Amino acid sequence: MEGGERSKDKGEVAPRSASGYLDPHYWNERFKSEEHYEWFKDYSHFQHLVRRHIHPSYSVLELGCGNSRLCEELFKDGVTDITCIDLSDVAVDRMRERLLAAGLHGIKVLQADMLDLPFSSQSFDLVIEKGTMDVLFVDSGDPWNPNPVTVKKVMEMLEGVHKVLKPQGTFISITFGQPHFRRPLFESPGFTWSVEWNAFGDGFHYFFYILKKGRRSAESQACHNEKHEPSINMFHEELEDEDYIFRTAIDVMES
Structure with a gap:
């Protein structure tokens, strides 16, 4: 299935306006009934x-875990030192219950704000986020010149x-946001x-950014796996998916 994937019928999940994604109350209410997305x-x-x-010895921090199964998949790939955070206490409680039921006792889940990380300097080998930073852009205005409030929040996150990254640590960001x-x-x-960065996805493209701490050159060399700008042609099921709604809010002026 393209775009977002949910374990139950979608129902009325998306907020009435894109700015609703910035409301913690919206996420608490959503996570009370939604098992997985x-x-x-x-x-x-x-x-x-x-x-x-990634490497089995790495300490990993996931930002905005929600009810994703990313941490379980990383665990299956051999990474056992994983910390997940989310601003929603409902998401945190339900994630803890799910991991306990699955016997995954080594994954830590904490309620925390990605704009004010409660960790010491140089704590993690890898930090990963998938769609979490994109939430900050839902009311950013012109994507070429986002409003100062958005820029301030994004910079606080970054x-x-x-x-918290170790001297040679890596930050992975999975996003709609195009390189420019x-x-x-x-x-x-x-x-x-x-x-x-790399792009992935069929028709509906996503971007996979790799930021390696301590390796910045005078002119960073960007790695792109496509020769041309990604197509935004989408399949019918993608047009009905919530990811498409999210994309139009974030990158409304890209096309």
């Missing part, structure tokens, strides 16, 4: 990309990630990471 495809679609950057919108933020002064 995967933003931007499930792990199988980008597993080949993740495997290049600064926190940069801080994301690179100015990722390459802001003060960050020491290099910036690379």
Whole structure:
């Protein structure tokens, strides 16, 4: 199934307006009834990309876990030191219950704000997020010149990630945001990471960014696996999926 994937019928899940995705109350209410949803495809679609950057010895932090199964999939791939955070206490409680029922006692799940990470400097080998940063852009205005409030929040998130990464750590961001919108933020002064990316998905493209701390050169070399700008042609089922709604809110001016 393309786009997001949900374990139950969707029902009335999306908020009335895109800005509703910024409301913690919306997520609490949603997570009370929704068992599972995967933003931007499930792990199988980008597993080949993740495997290049993980190792069983790594400590991993997942931002905005929601009710995704990403942490379980990373665990199956041999990574056992995993910490997941989410702002929603409902999501955290339900994730803990799910992991306990599955016997995955080594995965830690904490209620925390990605804009104010409660971890010491240089705590993790890898930080990963899938669609979490995109929420900050739902009311950003012109994507070429996002409003100052959005930029401030994004920079707070990135600064926190940069801080908690170990000296040679990696940040993976899985997103709708195209390179010409994301690179100015990722390459802001003060960050020491290099910036690379790949695109994945059939017709409906997503971006897989790899930011390697301590490896930034005078001119970061970006790696793109497509010769042309990604097509935005979508299948019928994608047009009906919530990911499409999310994309139109974030990148309304891209096409």
